Amino acid sequence: MSVYVGRVLARLSAYQVPVVVLHATLPTGRQQELAAAYAGKSAPQEDGAAVGEGAYLRLTAVAPGGTRVVRCPEPSGRGTDVCVGRLGDGVDVLADRLERERHGVGCVLVIRNTVRGVLETGSLVRGRFDSDAVTMAHSAFVDVERAEKDRDLLRRFGPPGKAEGRPDALHIVVASQVAEQPLDVDFDLLVSDVCPIDLLLQRMGRLHHRQRGTGQEQRPERLRTARCWLTGMDWDAAVPDPVRGGAVYGAYALLRSAAVLLPHLNDQRSPVRLPTDISPLVQDAYGQEPVGPRRGRRRWRRRRACSRHTEDQAEWASAFRLGEVGCLGRPLIGWGAAGVGEVDDTRAGRAQVRDSREGLEVVVVQQRADGFLMTLPWLAKDGKGRQRGGIALPQDQAPSPFAGRVAASCGLRLPMQFFYAQTLEAAIADLEQLYVPAWQGKEARGCLTS
Numbered sequence: 001m002s003v004y005v006g007r008v009l010a011r012l013s014a015y016q017v018p019v020v021v022l023h024a025t026l027p028t029g030r031q032q033e034l035a036a037a038y039a040g041k042s043a044p045q046e047d048g049a050a051v052g053e054g055a056y057l058r059l060t061a062v063a064p065g066g067t068r069v070v071r072c073p074e075p076s077g078r079g080t081d082v083c084v085g086r087l088g089d090g091v092d093v094l095a096d097r098l099e100r101e102r103h104g105v106g107c108v109l110v111i112r113n114t115v116r117g118v119l120e121t122g123s124l125v126r127g128r129f130d131s132d133a134v135t136m137a138h139s140a141f142v143d144v145e146r147a148e149k150d151r152d153l154l155r156r157f158g159p160p161g162k163a164e165g166r167p168d169a170l171h172i173v174v175a176s177q178v179a180e181q182p183l184d185v186d187f188d189l190l191v192s193d194v195c196p197i198d199l200l201l202q203r204m205g206r207l208h209h210r211q212r213g214t215g216q217e218q219r220p221e222r223l224r225t226a227r228c229w230l231t232g233m234d235w236d237a238a239v240p241d242p243v244r245g246g247a248v249y250g251a252y253a254l255l256r257s258a259a260v261l262l263p264h265l266n267d268q269r270s271p272v273r274l275p276t277d278i279s280p281l282v283q284d285a286y287g288q289e290p291v292g293p294r295r296g297r298r299r300w301r302r303r304r305a306c307s308r309h310t311e312d313q314a315e316w317a318s319a320f321r322l323g324e325v326g327c328l329g330r331p332l333i334g335w336g337a338a339g340v341g342e343v344d345d346t347r348a349g350r351a352q353v354r355d356s357r358e359g360l361e362v363v364v365v366q367q368r369a370d371g372f373l374m375t376l377p378w379l380a381k382d383g384k385g386r387q388r389g390g391i392a393l394p395q396d397q398a399p400s401p402f403a404g405r406v407a408a409s410c411g412l413r414l415p416m417q418f419f420y421a422q423t424l425e426a427a428i429a430d431l432e433q434l435y436v437p438a439w440q441g442k443e444a445r446g447c448l449t450s
Contacts, residue, residue: 002030003314006037007321013038013064014325025198025278027286035062056275080208080226081271084264087191087229089243091124094191094231098172099128106188106223107157107166110174111203113193113232113245115140115415122174133169138176142364144388144409148380150183157185159210179206186210188223193232193245197257197285201278204228228272230265233258239292253285259292260284360418360427364410365393375406397438404439 012019021034039062055072062068087097098108110125112118115138122136135156137149153173155164162184173179173187180202186209192200208226212218216225233254234241240262242254260281264270272281284291365373372392379389391403399407418427 002033004321006033007324009034009037010040011322011325013040016064025201025282028283029286031058031060032068035060035068038062038064039066039068040064056279058279075275078211079276080274082190082204082207082226082228082274083268083271084228084230084261085266086233086235087231088235089231089233091121094121095124095128097191097229098125101170101189101222106170106220107186108170108172108189108191109179109185109187109206110172110191111179111193112174112176113195113248115176117193117244118174118176125172125174129170129172133167133171135171135173136175137173137178139178139413140415142376142410142412144379144406146178149178153183153185157187159184159186179203184209186212188219190226190228192228192230194230194242194254194258195245196249196253197260197281200257200261201274201281204272204274226271230258230261256285256291262292360414360424361411362414362431363407364412365407375403376410379406379410395436395438398441399439 009019019038057073057075059071059073060068061071087093094110101108110121112121118136118138122134126134135149135152137146137153139146141149154162156167156171157163157173177199179185180199183206185206187206188208190204190207192203194200195203207228208216208219232242232244234243240255240258242251242258245254261272264272364376366376367373373395374393375389375391377390382388386402388406391399391406393399393403393407398404414427418424
């Protein structure tokens with residue numbers, strides 16, 4: 001993606017299109033690459049001065065053929081000090097720790113790196129606490145349920161005026177990366193698997209997001225200091241080692257994230273200060289200099305493997321990117337040719353622009369014992385009070401527009417196990433057996449057409 005974005009910026013610069021890039025946790029090196037791509041080869045060489053590398057608010061401007069101009073305005077608004085601590089891996093360890101907080105009457109957010117981790121944690125925690133005191137949110141819900149989960153989180157933990165009122169008893173939300181998205185929610189305590197530092201800082205942004213009384217006096221007394229417990233690591237090892245999340249983010253990224261946080265762990269005198277520490281932590285984690293304790297050869301092999309993977313990605317992307325902008329006066333005929341044929345929406349075309357396994361998204365309905373289809377029976381009513389669950393879906397004709405929209409809103413991306421070529425082909429073959437011809441015509445109004 002970095003290779004593609006660089007070429008897009010170069011072309012936009014050539015056609016004098018202004019570009020604004022907004023990012024909360026962009027490493028300095030990447031900022032310089034984006035600026036250089038827009039400035040072009042004719043731009044004067046920069047003096048190499050690291051202007052404002054430690055500043056959280058940094059504005060970088062560059063014109064085609066010009067040099068970077070960097071300004072660092074003073075941040076406004078309050079900051080948050082987050083005390084970061086270690087928590088041993090294991091769901092039982094987490095549940096035992098939460099037991100100590102059950103009298104704190106607070107709102108706790110637990111973020112796992114995988115949906116499986118969410119399900120395991122949520123199941124055990126519900127067994128320890130009142131099931132009504134535990135909410136789960138992850139990407140394996142169908143679309144309409146995910147949207148309802150977001151609305152429910154805003155109703156419970158959102159800003160004043162939008163939230164109906166924070167729970168008056170201990171409530172635990174167990175979530176996957178969906179909690180990283182820009183939901184305006186506010187929690188008293190955070191438990192998170194270790195993840196890349198920029199994502200972890202986003203997760204910390206859900207902690208004490210709002211001022212609740214002078215000195216946070218409206219929060220439970222034990223939770224008036226923002227605290228984040230980090231798990232998913234073997235903290236007892238000589239060098240902390242990832243236990244979970246390596247398959248999602250890569251072990252080296254997790255090691256770097258843990259390494260830059262070591263000075264803050266279990267040290268009340270050295271909390272993570274937001275937003276002041278955001279830029280230094282990001283630059284250190286994504287820099288080339290060694291961080292943390294001296295690592296053995298195994299760690300450096302991980303670094304080399306990560307570097308080789310990045311280089312392979314860039315080389316692969318270079319084979320499919322658009323050519324450079326032509327000379328002035330040259331016609332635009334063939335401007336989109338990347339040298340490998342036209343990129344389309346076929347599986348081969350998508351493979352040219354996506355550095356990930358091909359996914360499969362399905363629409364989920366329920367088949368009754370008598371063979372008839374219906375929408376998922378547990379769906380809640382819509383905003384107008386209309387019943388969405390259990391609507392019959394005829395197979396000999398198109399469903400009603402409302403029933404079709406309800407069914408289409410139950411999209412679900414299948415898990416990673418289906419992304420392997422052999423499994424994917426078998427899944428598609430099975431799904432094709434469920435093809436309903438009556439749903440493909442104009443009468444379906446596009447709701448359920450393939």
